[in-house]
Amino acid sequence: MGCMTMSSAKINAAIDNLKQAGVRITPQRHAILEHLIQSMSHPTADEIYKALEGKFPNMSVATVYNNLRVFKEAGLVKELTYGDSSSRFDCVTTDHYHIICDSCGKIVDFHYPGLDEVESLAESVTGFDVGRHRMEIYGVCPDCKRKH
Amino acid sequence: MGCMTMSSAKINAAIDNLKQAGVRITPQRHAILEHLIQSMSHPTADEIYKALEGKFPNMSVATVYNNLRVFKEAGLVKELTYGDSSSRFDCVTTDHYHIICDSCGKIVDFHYPGLDEVESLAESVTGFDVGRHRMEIYGVCPDCKRKH
DNA sequence: AGACTAATTATAACGATTATAAAGTAAGAA
DNA sequence: TTCTTACTTTATAATCGTTATAATTAGTCT
Numbered sequence: 420m421g422c423m424t425m426s427s428a429k430i431n432a433a434i435d436n437l438k439q440a441g442v443r444i445t446p447q448r449h450a451i452l453e454h455l456i457q458s459m460s461h462p463t464a465d466e467i468y469k470a471l472e473g474k475f476p477n478m479s480v481a482t483v484y485n486n487l488r489v490f491k492e493a494g495l496v497k498e499l500t501y502g503d504s505s506s507r508f509d510c511v512t513t514d515h516y517h518i519i520c521d522s523c524g525k526i527v528d529f530h531y532p533g534l535d536e537v538e539s540l541a542e543s544v545t546g547f548d549v550g551r552h553r554m555e556i557y558g559v560c561p562d563c564k565r566k567h
Numbered sequence: 568m569g570c571m572t573m574s575s576a577k578i579n580a581a582i583d584n585l586k587q588a589g590v591r592i593t594p595q596r597h598a599i600l601e602h603l604i605q606s607m608s609h610p611t612a613d614e615i616y617k618a619l620e621g622k623f624p625n626m627s628v629a630t631v632y633n634n635l636r637v638f639k640e641a642g643l644v645k646e647l648t649y650g651d652s653s654s655r656f657d658c659v660t661t662d663h664y665h666i667i668c669d670s671c672g673k674i675v676d677f678h679y680p681g682l683d684e685v686e687s688l689a690e691s692v693t694g695f696d697v698g699r700h701r702m703e704i705y706g707v708c709p710d711c712k713r714k715h
Numbered sequence: 716a717g718a719c720t721a722a723t724t725a726t727a728a729c730g731a732t733t734a735t736a737a738a739g740t741a742a743g744a745a
Numbered sequence: 746t747t748c749t750t751a752c753t754t755t756a757t758a759a760t761c762g763t764t765a766t767a768a769t770t771a772g773t774c775t
Contacts, residue, residue, distance in 0.1 A: 443741075445753065465731080479755045484732065486753095502648040504763090505731060518689050518697070527693050531685055534702075541666050541704045545675050549666070549706035554682075556689045558697035591772070593722065613762080627724045632763065634722095652732090653762060 429456050429510075433495050440493050447471075447478055451486050452495075461499060461507040461517075461526045499526075501555065518556040522563035529556070577604050577658075581643050588641050595619075595626055599634050600643075609647060609655040609665075609674045647674075649703065666704040670711035677704070 430453055434444055442448075450471050455462070462470070468483045487508055490496035499507040501519065507526070515528045538549045578601055582592055590596075598619050603610070610618070616631045635656055638644035647655040649667065655674070663676045686697045 443752070445740090447754075463731095477755070479757095480731095481733080481756085482754055498650065500648065500650045502646065516689075518693050518695055520695065521698065527695070529689055529693055531688060534682075534685075537679055537682075537702070538704060540679060541664075541677055542706070545666050545677055546709040547666055547668070547675070547704075547706035548712060549704055550669065551706075552702060552704040554685070554700060554702040556686060556695075556697055556700040558690070558695035558699075561694040564696060591721070593771085595723075611762090625724070627726090628762095629725085629764080630723055 426453075426457050429512075433510075436495060437490075437493055442489060442493065447475060447482050448486050448489070450474060451483060452490065455490075455496065455508060455510050461509045463505045463507055465505065467508070516554050516556065518558065520560035520563055521557050522559050525560050525562075527560070574601075574605050577660075581658075584643060585638075585641055590637060590641065595623060595630050596634050596637070598622060599631060600638065603638075603644065603656060603658050609657045611653045611655055613653065615656070664702050664704065666706065668708035668711055669705050670707050673708050673710075675708070 430449075433452055433456065434449070437444060437448075451467055454467055454470055458470075460466075464480065464483045464487060467487075468478070468480050471478060471483075487496060487498070491498060495511060497509045497511050499509055499517070501507070503524075513530075515530050518527050518529050519525070520527075534552065534554070538552060541547065542549045578597075581600055581604065582597070585592060585596075599615055602615055602618055606618075608614075612628065612631045612635060615635075616626070616628050619626060619631075635644060635646075638656075639646060643659060645657045645659050647657055647665070649655070651672075661678075662681075663678050666675050666677050667673070668675075682700065682702070686700060689695060690697045
C-alpha cells in the first residue's frame, strides 16, 4: 500500500464528510484539501495559495481563506496560531501536540498520552468548565543542531 | 501590608532590574510598567495605550510597542499570542499557565507542577533539544456559566 | 554649556486577513 | 431545456495590528 493510496483514502473520506455537510466540492476546494492532506508540513494560507497557482492561475487568496474556514467549520482542519505573523493549518487526524524548532520553524507532530489531570485540576482550582487545552514544545531540531 | 505596597515593591524591583541593564527609566516606561504590574489583566498594547492617554496625551503607540519589546528583552514581560488578533502582555513573576474563557476572553493564571516529563519524552522521541513549552487551557469561566 | 546618545513622537508602510460587489457556476423546478 | 435561485469564485478595497522612518526632544557625560 503506497503513500498515494493512503492519501487518496483520506481525501475521499474528507470529501464524503464535506458532502454530507452539504458543502460543494469545487476544483479549488479539492485542490486545497489535497494539498493539505498530502503536504507533511503545516502550511500557511499563502503557502497553499502559491503551491496551487500553477494549477489555478486565477485563484484568489480569498478563496483559500474562505475554504480553510469552511474546512475548519466542518472539523476537518485546525488553525494553528503561534507567535509569528501568520496562521498555519493542520489536517485533523488524531490528537497530537507540536514541537517547533526555534531556529528554522519546522513543526513536528508528537503524541503524548492525555493531560486530563491538568484539565481537571484547572477545573477545580479556577471553577471554569474546561473544554480543551493546547500545548506546544519549543527547541532546536536535529538538523539545526548539526549545523552548529 | 496593602496591595499598593506590594505593587510598589514589584515596580521598584523591576526598575532596578532595568537600570542594571542600562535602560533609562522615562516617565512613559514607568507608567507602562506600573500599569502592567498593577492591572490584574493581561492587556494588549492598545489597551495600555488607551489606559495611559489621560496621563500622556501625546504618547505614541510606537512608544508602547517599543517599550514592551525593551521589557521583553530584559525578561520582565512575556508576550502571549493566542488565536485572536492582538498579543497580550504579562509580567513575568513565577511560572504559570493560563486558562482562558471561550465566552468572555478572561485570562486567569493557574499553577501546575512542572511538565518536565513531557519535555523529556519529546526530546527522546523527536531528537530536538527542548528549551521550553507553553500550554493554555480553554473553557467557560464561572461568571459566564452563571449568565446562562 | 556643548556634544553625544537614546527615547519619543508623528506618520507612513507593511502584511495578514476580511469585507464587498460583480461575475461565474452548479442544482432543482417548471 | 430553460428559468430561477443559491452558492462560489474572483478582483479589489478596507481593516487592523505592528513595525520602520525621520524628525524632534530629552538625558547624560565631560
